[in-house]
Amino acid sequence: MQVELVNLTKKFMGVTAVNRINIDIKDGEFVAFLGPSGCGKTTTLLMVAGIYKPTEGDILFDGVRVNHLPPKDRDIGMVFQSYALYPHMSVYQNLVFSLMLKKRPKTEMQAEAQRVADIMGIGHLLDRKPGQLSGGQQQRVALGRALIKKPKLLLFDEPLSNLDARLRISMRSEIKKLQNSLGITSIYVTHDQIEAMTMADRIAVIKNGVLQAYTEPEELHDRPRTLFIAEFIGNPPMNLFDVRLEDSGGKMYANLGEGIKLEIPPSRKPKVEPRGSVKMGIRPQDIIIDNNSDLRTEILLIEPMGRDDLIVCRVGNIEIHFLVDPVLKLKRGDSVGLKFDMEKAQFFDTETEKSLLWQ
């Protein structure tokens, strides 16, 4: 099902939780709503579900305005962070609840329960109560309950946030595969950017109820259009420096202060005339150790991150974070030379916080 949100706005007693959001979702697409806590992700999702009525704007399903359609007529399935299984019903009863309400024959209910139980691998749990299941099992049941209706739109509200890290990773790929094979249009709310980046076809970044960007994960990562996106996307977070842009001899330089001056390649020259100093961003993985470099620094802190070590060092007042291969066995206090891969640098206007590269 194709979904369109047009100028969608929700106010709670004068407080604007969602502010004129425009999003279109293609049939079969997997879209993530990403943003910090309290930014209005759940509110938007609940409007799509029909639980909240929009204050302004429209919700269109396949081109038809559904603003006032009750949830039960919207052909949706929903999965919650809290699982929200009915505690007094068995897993089987939870699964077939929606069919039972429609008074479907028993044989059909059994067949359908079997079908989703097979998909989700919960066949052996049908007689149990939710309280007797682990968190991961409960979330599988919840997913099964959403799927049994053969919905045209699946809504997820941080479904994996209560699971442990390992399970989260395996469930992530499982949900993605499932969505892919069933081809159900999906909206996935999360504040975990890795989840959004790995699962979604497109990501809607929301901040304070306002849509910041709506685009593919790579685009978001490589060509952030605002400072907020640059800071929010990417792990570990991007280094941000206040720099002065300087022209000399036909070349452009970014002056970080403390005697650090970096040449800006033509591909990264700000397209917009900057006002005074600007913000330069560079990701920790785009700074490498090069002992021939003039930029020398001492290691302050080493944070092992598994595949890489995150190194924190300081030049004067400037703190720099970068990633290195753990096999280098660097130690605190070691002196290293650094090289910035300026082909990956980002520039933002200090005042408008808009990118000077991508408009």
Added chain:
Amino acid sequence: MKEKKEATETKKLSTRLEWFWFLFPSLLLIVLFFFLPVIITIFVSGTNMSSSTGFNNWKWIGLDNYKMIAIHPETPKHLWLTVKYVAVTLVFFNVGMALVISLITTHISQGAGFFFRALWLLPRITPTVIYVMMWKFLGANAPYGVINQLFVQPLGFTPQDWVPAASFLFIVLVNGYIGASFGMIIFTSAIEAIPKDIMIASLVDGASFMQRVRYVILPYIKWPLLFVTTYQTLSLMTSFEQILVLTNGEFNTEVWSLWAYHRALNNYWGNFQWGFGNALAAVLVVIGIILGIIYMRYFKFGELVQEPKIET
């Protein structure tokens, strides 16, 4: 080996004692204010104590008071009235109306819900005598009664004194309007404690309002339902002050507890039959205990009680 065993035994004992000390204050209250009165009631019910015997000349008469209840010509009348009164008030008001009000007020806007519930609390915070007086004025004979003035006379019917004419209805209403507010508070808080996600899930699953009530809300508030039903049954059986003020048991409104009160403490002839009155009260205690057990069976109390969350 042996020492270790002894150590665990001492530990077990001390845990057990810990439990005792934790429960001691409430045990003391229960013993002082429940078991002792019950024992005194049963004790006195085995005597012929009354104002004529005084506290010195009474005799043991065994089960004679109970035999008297069994053969007393008024027993069936009072018993049937009590059953009718408790059942009707409980089903339609103390549980039924309470449930309906809480369901409705939790599904309308918060402010309106709050206002409506506050309105229902007014009778409870009004002194009983004043509250019952208002009912008396409501039903009083022309030219005073509100019913007569507002409805009966304008519509051309013959006015009458409504309290005697519809005495049963009046005692049910008078008690029901107060009684409903108790369940209303308990049910409302229980309904509001149902996780929001569960409600949303049931909406998405396609449950109508009635289906949600039946399949989600009622199972969720089973505990409070059992509690209110039991508590209100017992309190309806034993409280009589509204009826006392409204009719003093006239017009066929002498419920069992009022009968006991009249016999033991306040009657026309001035002979207060403490022994007989206490026997009447003891019968109520026994019925109350039996009903409590039946309710627990019916609500599957055993299933409601969960395993302790923390093992000791």
